[in-house]
Amino acid sequence: xxxxxxxxxxxxxxxxxxxxxxxxxxxxxxxxxxxxxxxxxxxxxxxxxxxxxxxxxxxxxxxxxxxxxxxxxxxxxxxxxxxxxxxxxxxxxxxxxxxxxxxxxxxxxxxxxxxxxxxxxxxxxxxxxxxxxxxxxxxxxxxxxxxxxxxxxxxxxxxxxxxxxxxxxxxxxxxxxxxxxxxxxxxxxxxxxxxxxxxxxxxxxxxxxxxxxxxxxxxxxxxxxxxxxxxxxxxxxxxxxxxxxxxxxxxxxxxxxxxxxxxxxxxxxxxxxxxxxxxxxxxxxxxxxxxxxxxxxxxxxxxxxxxxxxxxxxxxxxxxx
Amino acid sequence: xxxxxxxxxxxxxxxxxxxxxxxxxxxxxxxxxxxxxxxxxxxxxxxxxxxxxxxxxxxxxxxxxxxxxxxxxxxxxxxxxxxxxxxxxxxxxxxxxxxxxxxxxxxxxxxxxxxxxxxxxxxxxxxxxxxxxxxxxxxxxxxxxxxxxxxxxxxxxxxxxxxxxxxxxxxxxxxxxxxxxxxxxxxxxxxxxxxxxxxxxxxxxxxxxxxxxxxxxxxxxxxxxxxxxxxxxxxxxxxxxxxxxxxxxxxxxxxxxxxxxxxxxxxxxxxxxxxxxxxxxxxxxxxxxxxxxxxxxxxxxxxxxxxxxxxxxxxxxxxxxxxxxxxxxxxxxxxxxxxxxxxxxxxxxxxxxxx
Numbered sequence: 001x002x003x004x005x006x007x008x009x010x011x012x013x014x015x016x017x018x019x020x021x022x023x024x025x026x027x028x029x030x031x032x033x034x035x036x037x038x039x040x041x042x043x044x045x046x047x048x049x050x051x052x053x054x055x056x057x058x059x060x061x062x063x064x065x066x067x068x069x070x071x072x073x074x075x076x077x078x079x080x081x082x083x084x085x086x087x088x089x090x091x092x093x094x095x096x097x098x099x100x101x102x103x104x105x106x107x108x109x110x111x112x113x114x115x116x117x118x119x120x121x122x123x124x125x126x127x128x129x130x131x132x133x134x135x136x137x138x139x140x141x142x143x144x145x146x147x148x149x150x151x152x153x154x155x156x157x158x159x160x161x162x163x164x165x166x167x168x169x170x171x172x173x174x175x176x177x178x179x180x181x182x183x184x185x186x187x188x189x190x191x192x193x194x195x196x197x198x199x200x201x202x203x204x205x206x207x208x209x210x211x212x213x214x215x216x217x218x219x220x221x222x223x224x225x226x227x228x229x230x231x232x233x234x235x236x237x238x239x240x241x242x243x244x245x246x247x248x249x250x251x252x253x254x255x256x257x258x259x260x261x262x263x264x265x266x267x268x269x270x271x272x273x274x275x276x277x278x279x280x281x282x283x284x285x286x287x288x289x290x291x292x293x294x295x296x297x298x299x300x301x302x303x304x305x306x307x308x309x310x311x312x313x314x315x316x317x318x319x320x321x
Numbered sequence: 322x323x324x325x326x327x328x329x330x331x332x333x334x335x336x337x338x339x340x341x342x343x344x345x346x347x348x349x350x351x352x353x354x355x356x357x358x359x360x361x362x363x364x365x366x367x368x369x370x371x372x373x374x375x376x377x378x379x380x381x382x383x384x385x386x387x388x389x390x391x392x393x394x395x396x397x398x399x400x401x402x403x404x405x406x407x408x409x410x411x412x413x414x415x416x417x418x419x420x421x422x423x424x425x426x427x428x429x430x431x432x433x434x435x436x437x438x439x440x441x442x443x444x445x446x447x448x449x450x451x452x453x454x455x456x457x458x459x460x461x462x463x464x465x466x467x468x469x470x471x472x473x474x475x476x477x478x479x480x481x482x483x484x485x486x487x488x489x490x491x492x493x494x495x496x497x498x499x500x501x502x503x504x505x506x507x508x509x510x511x512x513x514x515x516x517x518x519x520x521x522x523x524x525x526x527x528x529x530x531x532x533x534x535x536x537x538x539x540x541x542x543x544x545x546x547x548x549x550x551x552x553x554x555x556x557x558x559x560x561x562x563x564x565x566x567x568x569x570x571x572x573x574x575x576x577x578x579x580x581x582x583x584x585x586x587x588x589x590x591x592x593x594x595x596x597x598x599x600x601x602x603x604x605x606x607x608x609x610x611x612x613x614x615x616x617x618x619x620x621x622x623x624x625x626x627x628x629x630x631x632x633x634x635x636x637x638x639x640x641x642x643x644x645x646x647x648x649x650x651x652x653x654x655x656x657x658x659x660x661x662x663x664x665x666x667x668x669x670x671x672x673x674x675x676x
Contacts, residue, residue, distance in 0.1 A: 006539035036538055037414075037594040066456070066595055067438075102538045108597040110483050111407035134595070137456075138410065218484045267535060275535060 006102040007047075008035065012094050013070060022123060022155045023089055024074045026063075030097055035068045038103035040131030041223070044071060045101040045269065050087050055255070057084040057227075058269050061103055062129040066137055071100065074155060076123040081227050082250040106273055107197070107223035109134070114191030116142040119179065119206055121198025122149070125156060127223060128197065132164065145179050147171040147198070181209050195221045224272065228252035228309045229290055236317040238262055239281055253307035257321060264307065264321060271309040278319050280305050285314010323429070326385040326446060337553035339608055343382055344615070347608045348373045349664050350545040350585050354625040356634075358520045362532055365543035365589045369665075373587055377422040377541070378473060379604065380430065385446050387474050387496070387555065394495040394556050395471070400503045401558075402467045404479070404491035411479045412466035412491065413456055414593035415600045419469045444472055467493055475587075475604030478502070482534060482597060486510055490598075496555040496605045498548045498584060499639065504559070518633040533590060536599060541591040545664075549640040549647075550584040553607045557584075572643060577650045578611035581643070583623065610650060618661060618671040620654030627651060 014026035029035060038061060048055040059073035078085045092098070107127050109116060116135065118128045125146055135142050144167060148154035151172060160168045171177040185194065194215065196206040203222045210220045230250045237244045238257065247256040254276055257264045267275040271291030280287070280303050289299050291306035298304050305312075305319070329336045339347065368374045373381075395401055404412055420442055424433040432443040438455040449472065453460035461468045470477050470493030479491035486509040494502040505513045510530050520526060536542055550557055551568045572580050587604040614620040627635075627647050635641040656675040661667050 006537070038538070039595055039597040042597070102540075103594070104537060105597045108482070111410065111481070111596065112405075273535075274531075 008100045008102065010071070010098055010100050012092060012096045012098065014072075015092070015094050018074065018155050019153050021153060022074050022076050024072060025088065025092065027071045027098070027100060028069075035071055036102060037068060038065045038130075039105045039108050040065050040134040041107035041109065041127045042103035042105035042130070043107075043127075043268070044073070044103055046073070046088075047099040047101075048084060048087050048092075050083070050091070053251075054258070055082075055084045055087065056258075056266075056269060060107075060127040060130070060223075062126045064133045064137075065130045066134060074123065074126050078227065082230055084227075104267055106268055107195070107221065109140075109195075110193045110219075110221070112191075113193035113219075114141065115189060115193075116140060117184075117188060117192050117194045118142060118144045119181075119194065119196040119198070119202070120144065120146045121196075121202040122147070122153075123155070124196075124198035124202075124223075126197075128195070129156060129160075131195075132160070136164075142167055144168045145171070145184065147173065147177075147179060147202070150174045181206065182213070185210055185213050185215065193219045193221060195223075197223045200224060224270075224292065227270070228254075229311070231288065231311045232313055234312045234314075234317065236312065236319055238319055238321045240321055247311070252309065253305070253311065257307060262321060266308055269308045271306055274306075276306055276308050278305055278307055278321050279303060280317070281320050282316060282318040283312070283314065284316040285312060287312055287317075324380065324382055324384070324446075327382045329383070329386045331386070331390045331553055331555040335552050335554075337383070337386075337607065339612055340382060344608060344612050345666065345668075346372050346381075347613075348545055348585050348587055348606055349613070349616075349619050349622075349666070350547040350583075351622050351626050352662065352664050354622050354660055355629050356626050357631075358525050361544045362529070362542045362590075363544070365541040365591075373604075373606070374543070376426040377589075378419055378426070378475075378602070379587070380423070380427055380446075380474065384474055388447060388471060390555055391471060391493075391495045398560060401495050402463075402470065402493040403502060403506050404464055404466050405507065408466070408479050408481065408491035408596070408598065409458065409464065410456075411481070411593050411596035411598035411600070412464055414596050414598070415477065415479065416465040416469040417455070418591060418593065418600065419473050423473075447472060466491055473602075475602045478601040478603070479593075480510075480533075480599040480601055482599065485534070487530065487533060487599065489513055495558075497558055497603070498550075498586065498605075499557050499559060499562075501559045516637070518637050519631070533599065536590050536592050538592045538594055541589055543587065543589040546586040546588055548584050548638045549643075550582045550607065551580055551643075553582055553609075555605060555607075569639070569643060572646065574646065574649060577643075577646055578614070579609055581610045581647065581650075582607045583610070583613060610647070614651070614654040616666045616668065617654075617674050618667055620651070620674065621656065621658065622660050624648070624651035624655035 009030040010027035011030045013028040016024045043058045043060045045056050045058050061071055063072040075085050075088050077089050120128050157170050171179055196203050203224050233249050235246050241262045243260050245256040245260045247253050265275050267273040274293045287305055288311040290309040293306055331337055373379045420433045423431040430445050434441040440455050441452045443450045476494040476496050478489050480487040481490045488509050489505050492502045554565055557565055585606045589602050591600050
């Protein structure tokens with residue numbers, strides 16, 4: 001089962017440059033219909049037709065989830081990346097038709113929580129924007145701690161502080177402001193859940209601090225989508241389909257499999273959900289695991305790969321696909 | 322589509338009966354001449370017009386009487402409908418799913434009119450015409466799950482998804498095959514399946530859970546499950562075992578054809594949008610052995626399945642004691658001819674009974 005078995009044809013209805021790094025895109029249904037409601041924290045996969053290449057990149061939805069009239073995402077320009085965000089920033093304009101997947105949520109709120117403590121870094125704010133809209137409509141109890149580099153790069157800082165002056169706390173890196181995490185976490189009432197979305201270092205910091213303070217694992221939530229990394233080109237043989245695919249420098253193994261017309265399952269395309277796990281029948285070389293799904297023992301065995309983010313260097317790679 | 326609704330009972334005098342049309346669309350659960358567990362899930366897409374797979378939420382001739390039976394069970398035992406506090410949003414999602422599907426699939430029976438969050442719901446078979454505010458519980462006579470559950474055939478369990486597991490945190494359950502919502506509420510997927518024999522060893526549960534957690538919005542799944550019930554009793558609950566358990570000892574060679582029923586559950590699974598929960602409708606269909614045996618293919622196959630089923634399964638499904646009696650009856654409908662693949666009756670193509 002592939003993510004977005006169900007897809008939605010959309011038209012870009014707004015493109016708003018927020019600052020030097022982040023641009024917001026709004027989509028309306030091309031057929032004029034209404035969008036499916038979703039849960040705060042859900043993402044959609046955007047299909048980008050860039051020449052003869054199709055990219056499928058996941059972005060958190062940030063519009064009102066309960067009764068959405070449109071879908072919105074905010075995309076950070078990543079000039080070091082493989083080009084998906086650059087394509088959106090530079091090539092996509094109002095009026096363009098695109099295809100989105102139905103929403104999928106791998107970072108949903110635990111609705112049992114007495115209080116939701118949200119910790120965001122940079123573009124990691126986007127899933128929280130939909131969650132905050134959801135909680136505002138359902139009188140949920142939340143607190144946001146949002147760390148940004150500078151005032152000018154603080155996407156949505158003004159909106160959030162205007163609408164929720166008592167619940168939103170902003171920290172500016174260039175003013176040496178830092179979240180006092182230990183103090184923050186140790187002062188929470190029982191029944192609080194903590195959510196973190198941001199750079200890998202921030203996620204690890206929040207997780208390890210919460211764990212060391214005795215927070216139960218089930219009360220700590222994080223979303224870490226990895227963008228697939230570029231790397232040396234390599235080849236893979238798909239045994240069941242009886243084809244060999246060449247994976248380009250800026251292409252993921254999953255994208256190469258799809259380009260060959262082979263249907264492969266996926267959900268997050270970011271190494272997190274486990275859906276694309278594929279058995280390695282044979283390999284002579286190094287599997288470059290970049291996911292955070294496989295356990296260390298499974299990596300040591302070398303019989304599984306997550307083709308959405310992981311790569312290969314060596315002579316032969318044969319997959320059960 | 323016009324449905325003639327039966328006036329019938331599922332207890333005491335048991336006037337429940339399948340019309341010829343209802344029997345023709347009965348979801349016979351065996352696709353081959355034997356049975357073993359499998360993760361037999363498939364997409365719940367419209368297929369075979371007229372069959373129980375045509376609509377998202379099937380409405381049939383038993384609808385009105387089943388809803389009356391449900392109301393009576395709930396009046397006696399309100400704990401058959403429960404929803405933990407965090408599941409209210411999922412209840413609204415489910416209410417919307419049912420109302421949208423039924424008004425689209427049966428426009429002559431159900432109507433939904435939306436004006437923003439102000440909704441008007443018309444259910445003609447049950448004589449309901451209510452206006453309420455979506456997401457405002459105070460505007461309905463029950464919580465959203467119970468409100469729509471009282472108008473929808475089948476049991477409904479809402480599963481919260483968290484901690485890489487599914488949790489049965491709400492439900493309305495009055496047509497169950499011997500399990501209790503009040504006992505299972507709050508349990509996770511492995512906990513509520515603990516009584517099922519053999520399946521864990523086969524690795525069925527781990528694979529099924531992985532599949533279920535990946536069910537996506539707009540792409541529901543379904544499977545059939547089955548058991549045996551003496552008399553057309555919908556409410557075979559542990560709470561009332563003292564009343565119905567004894568009935569299993571009361572069948573005789575003369576009454577088995579009319580009293581013994583094959584009980585089939587059409588189980589579907591749907592991702593809910595706002596809550597990210599799943600809803601698990603378990604829809605019960607009953608058919609007597611003598612009705613099933615009028616379909617030559619089903620008569621042959623049911624005999625072979627019951628004859629060859631492992632004892633653990635016959636025990637778990639509660640019919641091991643009556644198995645010899647069942648086989649005496651069913652063997653009369655098995656002439657040893659081969660059967661066609663799949664669950665459908667194939668009346669036109671399968672030969673009549675050769676004895």
